[in-house]
Amino acid sequence: MDNEPRLTKNALVVVISGPSGVGKDVMIDRMIETGQIGFHFTVTATTRAPRPGEHDGVNHHFVTVDDFINMIASDELLEWAQVYGNYYGVPKKQVRDALAEGNHVVMRVDVQGAKRLRELMPEALLIFIVPPSLGVLRKHLEKRGVNSETEMKRRLSAATEEIDNSDLFDYTVMNEEDRLDDTVEKVVEIIGAEAAKGPPRNVIIK
Numbered sequence: 494m495d496n497e498p499r500l501t502k503n504a505l506v507v508v509i510s511g512p513s514g515v516g517k518d519v520m521i522d523r524m525i526e527t528g529q530i531g532f533h534f535t536v537t538a539t540t541r542a543p544r545p546g547e548h549d550g551v552n553h554h555f556v557t558v559d560d561f562i563n564m565i566a567s568d569e570l571l572e573w574a575q576v577y578g579n580y581y582g583v584p585k586k587q588v589r590d591a592l593a594e595g596n597h598v599v600m601r602v603d604v605q606g607a608k609r610l611r612e613l614m615p616e617a618l619l620i621f622i623v624p625p626s627l628g629v630l631r632k633h634l635e636k637r638g639v640n641s642e643t644e645m646k647r648r649l650s651a652a653t654e655e656i657d658n659s660d661l662f663d664y665t666v667m668n669e670e671d672r673l674d675d676t677v678e679k680v681v682e683i684i685g686a687e688a689a690k691g692p693p694r695n696v697i698i699k
Contacts, residue, residue: 503693504592506614507599507684510607511622512652513577514633516668516676517601518552520622523677524599533591535600538564541579544637554584571698572602572609581606589698597684604655611661616694618687620680621662625669627652663687 511517525534538554540561549555556564561580564570573582583600591598602610610617624630627649639645659665664683668676687694 503688503690503695504595505597505684505688505694506588506592506610506617506696507597508607508610508617508619509599509601509622509680510604510619510662511668512624512630512655513603513648514630514637514639514652515622515624516633516673517622520668520673520676520680521599521601522552523673524681527677529681531596533587533594533596533598535583535587535591535598537581537583537601538570539579539581541581572606572613574603574606574609576603576605583610585698592696592698597688599684604658604661608661614696614698616696618684618694619662619664620683621659621665622668622676623656623659623665624652625667629670 509517509521521534524532536550536552536554538556538561540556540558543549543552543555547553558580561573561582564582564584565573569584569586570582571585571588573580575581581603583602583606588598588600600610607619607621611619624633630652631645631649634645634648639648666676666679666683
């Protein structure tokens with residue numbers, strides 16, 4: 494029928510970013526758990542050690558520094574960055590394959606990585622996740638094991654600067670405490686609305 498919603502959509506590259514400790518990983522994990530159809534969630538390569546409950550190839554590709562450097566040298570990464578002493582990068586092949594299949598590609602990166610992706614892919618959809626307060630962010634960082642006051646100040650200072658410069662992003666979504674599903678719903682709604690717009694956001698991966 495003419496009044497039925499169209500099932501076709503424009504496949505988007507969606508960049509989810511925000512300060513360290515804001516809950517990007519938890520939010521992405523929740524999106525995966527809710528079984529979003531037509532989404533591909535990139536698995537980032539990183540040199541950091543797995544956190545409790547994380548699995549290689551699921552949460553991240555956990556690699557050695559030498560392996561990561563080889564990936565850079567062979568141009569396998571869409572973007573990469575060194576964050577708090579560890580390397581993170583997004584493999585190109587995943588993104589290319591998912592877009593070719595008509596799926597939205599969702600990647601979580603730090604703010605430094607998001608800036609680089611904006612330069613590489615101006616048509617990507619950038620969504621910035623913010624905490625309700627720095628106090629809440631501090632609590633999250635403490636749970637993650639940041640127990641040095643020097644390190645805590647460094648992280649909170651970086652978060653303040655990142656929040657102040659969030660105009661790089663197309664949308665800002667607040668991750669309220671104990672309202673994870675609301676945050677996920679807002680992000681999914683934004684992606685759906687942008688996919689329905691014309692002209693489409695065409696992203697080319699070189």
